Amino acid sequence: MIEFEGVGHRYGERMVLSGVDLRLPERRVAFVGANGSGKSTLARMINGLVRPTTGRVLVDGLDPSHDGPAVRRRVGFVFTNPDSQIVMPTAGEDVAFSLRRSGLSRRERAQRAAEVLAEHGLDGYADHPAHQLSGGQKQLLALCAMLVLEPEVLVCDEPTTLLDLRNKRRFVDLLGTLKQQVVLVTHDLDLLGGFDRVLVLHAGRVVADDEPEPALRRYRELAG
Numbered sequence: 001m002i003e004f005e006g007v008g009h010r011y012g013e014r015m016v017l018s019g020v021d022l023r024l025p026e027r028r029v030a031f032v033g034a035n036g037s038g039k040s041t042l043a044r045m046i047n048g049l050v051r052p053t054t055g056r057v058l059v060d061g062l063d064p065s066h067d068g069p070a071v072r073r074r075v076g077f078v079f080t081n082p083d084s085q086i087v088m089p090t091a092g093e094d095v096a097f098s099l100r101r102s103g104l105s106r107r108e109r110a111q112r113a114a115e116v117l118a119e120h121g122l123d124g125y126a127d128h129p130a131h132q133l134s135g136g137q138k139q140l141l142a143l144c145a146m147l148v149l150e151p152e153v154l155v156c157d158e159p160t161t162l163l164d165l166r167n168k169r170r171f172v173d174l175l176g177t178l179k180q181q182v183v184l185v186t187h188d189l190d191l192l193g194g195f196d197r198v199l200v201l202h203a204g205r206v207v208a209d210d211e212p213e214p215a216l217r218r219y220r221e222l223a224g
């Protein structure tokens with residue numbers, strides 16, 4: 001269970017989030033809102049990459065600011081910019097690297113990595129240089145490197161910006177089948193049909209919290 005209790009955040013003098021009180025037990029939760037409305041800041045708090053300046057965040061009762069490693073074992077994070085997430089020379093090694101503490105043998109890790117890549121649109125790319133994948137393929141790689149760890153929660157900050165139609169459909173299908181709780185930040189409103197809950201951020205505050213249709217109606221009104 002992810003909880004925000006009186007969460008606010010400022011970068012220097014700039015107040016970018018305030019008064020965020022949320023309990024998020026639903027399986028599919030999305031944050032939408034204008035550029036700069038605070039979505040990435042909020043998402044990053046879930047695994048301790050950003051610490052709230054006021055209030056606190058809890059994941060299964062653990063505070064990411066204090067129990068970072070324990071929270072990060074539960075929460076996988078997929079960033080907007082996949083380059084920031086690539087750590088190894090090839091796609092297969094990159095996914096296998098996620099499993100370095102799994103207890104699996106080197107061979108088993110490589111095999112598991114190849115399987116996960118094949119499941120998510122990167123069949124045959126295990127030996128491909130990770131930095132020489134296309135932008136969308138890198139997004140898929142970043143997703144694979146998280147999914148292979150089978151976290152309880154997957155936080156994705158605009159994970160589909162570079163995906164083609166087929167891979168975006170694949171991602172939507174994946175959202176339908178993943179056992180994980182997914183917290184998705186997106187500008188791609190087509191992804192949200194099956195979501196349980198959509199929160200609209202506006203100037204650092206949650207201004208709508210509803211099922212997709214009414215929440216997105218409110219978002220469209222705000223966008224003018």
Ligand SMILES: Nc1ncnc2c1ncn2[C@@H]1O[C@H](COP(=O)(O)OP(=O)(O)OP(=O)(O)O)[C@@H](O)[C@H]1O
Nearest residue numbers: 011012014016033034035036037038039040041042
């Ligand atoms: N590291 C930082 N230092 C200073 N200000 C920051 C930093 N990161 C974000 N901000 C500011 O905080 C505000 C919220 O940024 P955030 O990245 O959370 O927005 P966002 O809703 O994710 O926007 P987008 O849709 O463009 O990704 C913005 O005004 C931004 O300029």
Ligand SMILES: [Mg+2]
Nearest residue numbers: 039040041157
């Ligand atoms: Mg953002």
